[in-house]
Amino acid sequence: MVTDGGNVHAEHVVVATNMTVKSPVGMARRTQPRMHTAIAFRINDPGVVDGMFIGIDEPTHSIRTGRDAEGPLLVVLGPKFNTGHDGDVARRFVELEAWARRQLPVGEAVWRWCNEDYDTPDRVAYVGTPDREKAPGFHIATGFNAWGISNGSAAGLMIAGLVAGQSSPWENLYDPARPYPEDFHKDGDSQTIVSGFDTIPPGGGGVVVSGDKKIAAWRDGGGALHAVSATCTHKGCTVTWNNADRTWDCPCHGSIFAADGSVLHGPARKPLQRIDV
DSSP, rough: OOEEEEEOOOOOOOEEEESSOOSSSTTTTTEEEEEEEEEEESSSSSSGOOSSSESSSSSSEEEEEETTTTTEEEEEEEEOOTTTSSSOOOHHHHHHHHHHHHOOOOEEEEEEEEEEEEEOSSOOOOOEEOOOTOOEHHHHHHHHOOOOHHHHHHHHHHHHHHTTTOOOOTTHHHHHHHHOOOOOOOOOOOOOEEOOOOGGBBEEEEEEETEEEEEEEEEOOOEEEEEEEEBBBTTOOOOOETTTTEEEOOOOTTTTEEEEOEESSSOOOOOOOOOOO
8 A cells, every 4th residue: 555654565454435535346326426415502401312213204304312521412413415416415404404393392503514414226235345356455435325324334344354364144145346327326517606706705615617627616714816727637627616514525425525625535635626716
């Protein structure tokens, strides 16, 4: 393994980076990146919800309890949506909070975030050794379909066994090289194309097309304009501005970049190039 600090040699390597940043068998087309909006609310009685629950109705919501340094929380998740395919993620938070206040005895909303996961065609994760001949000690875990608490535990047990030279009855089930429908993965395009830099308000962002260039621009709270390339450094798709997290989200394979272009989430490994405007 080559790193900025030098080369690392190992008999076994485990890549469990949500989406694999490297694999002898490509995972990008075998998975579909998606997000949920999530809000954590203060609650007076942590026993009001005893357990974790997911609805069966559309749009689907899920609830569970949690805790931070200040006390108990009720965590509410909204419907899933494909990463980078929504140009107004902030609206989803407004809708989620309204739903929670109609349905549940919640107090102050203290934490808000988008979480990302990867779906697979058969709803089973990809775990194991993708290519035993070319890379016999290379193991991956990805595509948990938002069921990482259970499947992540199974993946850890299985990969630990593989490293120790033990077989697992789950190897065929989780086989990362198993066949998949070629039409499963759906690429997207930027959902935040704007007509010009002057249309971007403070705190906002958008993609401006200038000739053959696509520029991802945003304004800080003081009104200063900042710009980076809108071309994802993974496979070249055009990013979407996430107006809730203030990030650039790739609508193809789920890479997420900070407003300044730095990588927050793979599979991209290089930042978006800065551009002077």
